[in-house]
Amino acid sequence: MERRTIALVIVLVVTVVLLGVVAVMVFRAPGSQETKPQAPRVITVVDFSNRTVEVPVNASRVVAIGPGVLRLVAYLGALDKIVGVEDAEKSWSPLGRDYAMAYGDVFKNLQVIGPGGPRNPPNPELLRSVKPDIVLMSRVYVDVYDPDRLSQEVGAPVVVIDYGVAGYLNVTEFKRAITLLGRILGREARAQELAKYIDGVVDDLAQRVRVAKVAPSVYVGAVSYKGAQPFTGTQGMFPPLQLLKTRSIVDELGKKGFVNVDFEYILKKNPEYIFIDLNNLQTVLDDYKKDSAKYCALGAFKEGRVYALLPFNYYHTNVATALVDAYFMGKVLYPEQFKDVDPAKKADEIYRVFLGKPLYEEFVRGFGRGFGPLSDLFKC
Structure with a gap:
């Protein structure tokens, strides 16, 4: 009797194991393999404050704060990613701001994320309310608000952007800025196109006046x-x-x-x-x-x-x-x-x-x- 009992137990154990294997085969797609959940893809960039920042790839929710940054996003054709704008973009006259003249109607329908202006600090609460994947911040704002602190308060990476002294045209810094933004926003080809075009313009102007007496x-x-x-x-x-x-x-x-x-x-x-x-x-x-x-x-x-x-x-x-x-x-x-x-x-x-x-x-x-x-x- 004891031998028969032991044999039955063994049969039951084997049956349970086999049923478990069958269940796994049923609930897994043919040819599939067990994989660990993948972490969100990120890239590492060095911004204009020499900070190393990890930003998500293919970010779809972006905000740009401070002088000049939204302009660069517009130049790159990436305004579809912008989920909020500063109040200045809505209240100031667009005449003279080329990107606002072109796309001011788009800004009217976006939520306000802060006051804007060269001396007003960012508003973490308003920024957080639009749940950005990335905050693009003018280097001008670094003097009034620490970007690392802002990143913690908003819950998103903050990348500091600049393209030279306001009122001047530093072609090298401009190309560096759009190249960095192009990588962050998935507009690398567009950034290269702009860099090539502005180089062509600068060269054309120089060539014309070179022969002037x-x-x-x-x-x-x-x-x-x-x-x-x-x-x-x-x-x-x-x-x-x-x-x-x-x-x-x-x-x-x-x-x-x-x-x-x-x-x-x-x-x-x-x-x-x-x-x-x-x-x-x-x-x-x-x-x-x-x-x-x-x-x-x-x-x-x-x-x-x-x-x-x-x-x-x-x-x-x-x-x-x-x-x-x-x-x-x-x-x-x-x-x-x-x-x-x-x-x-x-x-x-x-x-x-x-x-x-x-x-x-x-x-x-x-x-x-x-x-x-x-x-x-x-x-x-």
Whole structure:
């Protein structure tokens, strides 16, 4: 009896084991193998604050905060990933911010994630509410909010982005920024396309002026910078002129950045050509009406060589517009070398490459005029 009992137990055990094997075979697909759950795929990047950050691949929920960052996302054609925008993008006039002129309607339907502006700190609570996969943060904000702290508070990696000093065009830094963002946002081919295009533009401008025999004397007045600026508000190393290898009369002062010069200095230098930023044209007109004599003492005003420029410094450098201005200035200063260039058509070519839309006529409608002489307003 004991032997029979033992035999029955063995049979039962074998049967249970076999049934378990069959069950596993039934519930597993033929040919499948047991695999461990895969961790989300990430890539490691080094940002513009020299921080090493892990970011998810194929992130679909992205926010961009601080001056210039959303512009770069727009240039890369990745606005479909943006899930919230700063209040500044909704409340400020888009005129002069190329990406906002092109896609401001898109921003209207997105949730507000903070105040925006160069000096306002990010809002972790509002950022967290849109559940971003990645926060792209302007390096300007590093001075007012620690990115590692923000990452912990929002629960998402924060990548610091920059493309040079606001109001200037650093092509090397711009290409570095879009290359990094292209990798993060899955737009690497687009980043390469933009880098190649801007290299072509820079080379084209340099080649044209290389054969010019004489560099003209130039002054750029009322340059956009932190609100309304007078005629005497200018900029050393003005970016479009730098692209044309041409100096402004203020460059000899050795100051890079936004500076105010005495009117007497402009009178002394008496530049052949003067350009005025359309963003501050009314400020200049108001001053002209008060004392037209001092303006008419300048040869450029007397002889009709005063021209309008599109503003390109608005919530960081509008790269496309800076390139557009360079072609117009080249057309005025070096007519023989730029005789094949139609500034309006060239502008829309550049805007189409960067933003997929022509924008020149929007500038004209917004400011009431575009590129061209201002002799109808300043009569001497």
